[in-house]
Amino acid sequence: MTVDTSLSSCARAASAAEARYRIDAPVESRRARVIALDEPAADVLRSVAALEWASARFFVCDTVGGSGEADDVLLRGIDGSPAVLSGELAGAHVVVMVATQDSGANCAYVIGKACWERAVMTAGLVLGDGSQTLGAVAALRPHARVLLPTADESDLVELLTALRV
Amino acid sequence: MDAFGSAECSAGQRETTLVLRPEINDLLTQTGPKTPMGDLFRQYWMPACLAEELPEDGCPPIRLKLLSERLVAFRDSYGNYGLIDEFCAHRGASLWFGRNEEGGLRCPYHGWKYDTTGQCVDVPSEADNSSFAQNVTLTAYPLVKIGDVLWTYMGNPATQPPLPEWEFALVPPEQTYTSKRWQQSNWLQAFEGGIDSSHVTFLHSGGLKTDPLFKGAKGNEYNLNDTKPFFEVADSEGGLFVGARRNAEDGNYYWRITPWVMPNFTMVPPRGDHPIHGHFWVPIDDENCWAYSFDYHPVRALTPEERQAMIDGHGVHSKNIPGTYRPVANMDNDYLMNREKQKTGEWYSGIEGIAIQDSSLQESMGPIVDRTKERLVPADSGIIKARQKLRKAAIALRDQGVTPPGVDPAHHHVRSAAVVLPQAEAFLDAARDDVRVKPGMPVASV
Numbered sequence: 093m094t095v096d097t098s099l100s101s102c103a104r105a106a107s108a109a110e111a112r113y114r115i116d117a118p119v120e121s122r123r124a125r126v127i128a129l130d131e132p133a134a135d136v137l138r139s140v141a142a143l144e145w146a147s148a149r150f151f152v153c154d155t156v157g158g159s160g161e162a163d164d165v166l167l168r169g170i171d172g173s174p175a176v177l178s179g180e181l182a183g184a185h186v187v188v189m190v191a192t193q194d195s196g197a198n199c200a201y202v203i204g205k206a207c208w209e210r211a212v213m214t215a216g217l218v219l220g221d222g223s224q225t226l227g228a229v230a231a232l233r234p235h236a237r238v239l240l241p242t243a244d245e246s247d248l249v250e251l252l253t254a255l256r257v
Numbered sequence: 258m259d260a261f262g263s264a265e266c267s268a269g270q271r272e273t274t275l276v277l278r279p280e281i282n283d284l285l286t287q288t289g290p291k292t293p294m295g296d297l298f299r300q301y302w303m304p305a306c307l308a309e310e311l312p313e314d315g316c317p318p319i320r321l322k323l324l325s326e327r328l329v330a331f332r333d334s335y336g337n338y339g340l341i342d343e344f345c346a347h348r349g350a351s352l353w354f355g356r357n358e359e360g361g362l363r364c365p366y367h368g369w370k371y372d373t374t375g376q377c378v379d380v381p382s383e384a385d386n387s388s389f390a391q392n393v394t395l396t397a398y399p400l401v402k403i404g405d406v407l408w409t410y411m412g413n414p415a416t417q418p419p420l421p422e423w424e425f426a427l428v429p430p431e432q433t434y435t436s437k438r439w440q441q442s443n444w445l446q447a448f449e450g451g452i453d454s455s456h457v458t459f460l461h462s463g464g465l466k467t468d469p470l471f472k473g474a475k476g477n478e479y480n481l482n483d484t485k486p487f488f489e490v491a492d493s494e495g496g497l498f499v500g501a502r503r504n505a506e507d508g509n510y511y512w513r514i515t516p517w518v519m520p521n522f523t524m525v526p527p528r529g530d531h532p533i534h535g536h537f538w539v540p541i542d543d544e545n546c547w548a549y550s551f552d553y554h555p556v557r558a559l560t561p562e563e564r565q566a567m568i569d570g571h572g573v574h575s576k577n578i579p580g581t582y583r584p585v586a587n588m589d590n591d592y593l594m595n596r597e598k599q600k601t602g603e604w605y606s607g608i609e610g611i612a613i614q615d616s617s618l619q620e621s622m623g624p625i626v627d628r629t630k631e632r633l634v635p636a637d638s639g640i641i642k643a644r645q646k647l648r649k650a651a652i653a654l655r656d657q658g659v660t661p662p663g664v665d666p667a668h669h670h671v672r673s674a675a676v677v678l679p680q681a682e683a684f685l686d687a688a689r690d691d692v693r694v695k696p697g698m699p700v701a702s703v
Contacts, residue, residue, distance in 0.1 A: 100590060102591045108625070119630060122632075239489045240489075247645070254637070
């Protein structure tokens with residue numbers, strides 16, 4: 093048997109012509125929970141939630157019970173429907189926390205801890221101008237594996253879109 | 258619907274696969290003339306070639322392709338640098354064959370001669386007192402030597418910005434070294450590797466222990482001991498700072514801070530007292546780019562050993578085929594893949610050297626990676642944000658003529674940094690001075 097060595101496997105495989113033979117399997121969406129940690133953040137979520145998403149669900153962190161456990165954290169859907177954090181984390185791939193101030197520090201702690209225990213990825217967006225959001229950034233930093241302090245609300249749309257949620 | 262918009266669209270117009278649509282990929286990856294990203298690139302001074310490629314007055318010209326334009330660069334007999342259309346205005350012969358003589362480049366076909374501004378200065382077939390040559394000009398761009406690099410600006414002369422002020426190009430020659438290599442992929446997938454801190458712990462793990470330009474730093478231990486860093490992405494005037502955070506002793510964090518200045522300048526966080534390094538990712542055409550790799554030390558000369566290591570292709574540099582800027586390990590020889598070293602972990606991917614470890618995988622994606630098939634994760638937020646900023650800047654330039662970030666030389670005064678900070682401190686607040694150039698002062702490094 094003879095083997096054609098005029099083109100190495102890498103040179104041939106990396107060509108544009110070969111790209112058309114790549115398997116065209118659909119890319120599945122990721123199950124995301126997007127949680128506002130304060131009311132101004134909830135306002136942003138309301139407009140973002142109105143866009144078309146594959147499987148993202150949008151909430152406001154309402155009440156953190158005394159136990160600090162996920163079963164004791166009440167969420168409020170953007171449509172007003174109640175939910176419990178532990179239930180929403182079941183099957184979630186990623187939780188995106190959105191804050192504009194440090195009033196949601198307790199929520200961030202409890203959500204971050206619950207996600208850690210369940211191996212759910214976390215991301216945090218802090219919306220607002222730098223100096224006014226330092227507290228919120230500090231509150232989220234230990235609990236969000238990826239943190240984006242930004243003045244641009246469209247960053248949330250960009251992030252969620254790129255994550256295919 | 259605007260092919261390039263996303264946040265610009267109303268909710269009802271929006272599609273769920275917005276950022277990943279092919280039109281967006283085209284926008285970001287096409288840099289030829291009259292493309293939005295091509296126009297964006299033409300706002301900046303860019304590396305055109307290394308100064309060593311035109312080593313003396315009257316030396317041979319070189320062919321260059323930049324932003325999908327074929328050019329020839331030359332250094333005339335008086336020492337002036339020129340970057341002009343590669344082809345003679347007469348019959349279209351390549352001026353790479355030109356005779357570099359008496360202040361100009363003469364086409365050997367019929368003797369038409371051009372100066373460094375592209376002005377034709379002699380058409381031998383015309384009468385001696387003819388003014389015909391005055392009406393013949395080739396497209397030409399400025400070519401200026403700063404440091405080891407010859408820089409060009411390919412945009413509107415009326416809006417030519419001040420010269421670049423990158424620290425690596427401004428320190429004394431004995432403190433800096435720049436190389437380049439040809440990468441057979443679109444510029445964007447090469448650049449994105451420059452702000453992707455999460456791959457270092459895996460792909461380059463062997464180099465942290467053995468590479469003479471990396472090894473021995475305390476920071477390497479933090480890298481290798483904590484393979485799941487946290488990331489923080491913050492806007493800067495010129496682009497972004499991407500902070501990667503790992504656990505250090507006593508409840509502190511080890512931060513590696515990577516600056517990106519639009520559109521294509523990135524730096525690697527330093528290690529110990531090793532020279533600090535970074536890259537320019539310059540489009541040749543839509544399927545090829547130049548990776549310029551620099552190393553410099555702001556306060557001392559590079560040692561002979563360091564400089565030799567760079568020449569030998571260590572650190573961020575590559576071992577090139579002599580007389581060329583093509584890496585010895587390239588796609589035609591399967592990058593000299595070594596499965597045994599892959600197995601032992603000495604070279605995590607089986608490929609030798611930081612630069613080729615990167616290029617081998619980036620080229621394997623295809624000339625222009627199909628981003629509609631990606632599965633990005635939150636750790637890719639730096640890449641997500643950079644794409645957004647590039648797209649918005651290209652649209653703002655196209656629609657409103659807005660000068661993009663990174664054009665102002667003040668935006669060039671950045672450094673990467675590696676610092677250990679208390680947990681409560683925001684990396685950019687605590688390290689704000691560390692990520693700014695302080696001439697004559699050392700970098701912040703661990």
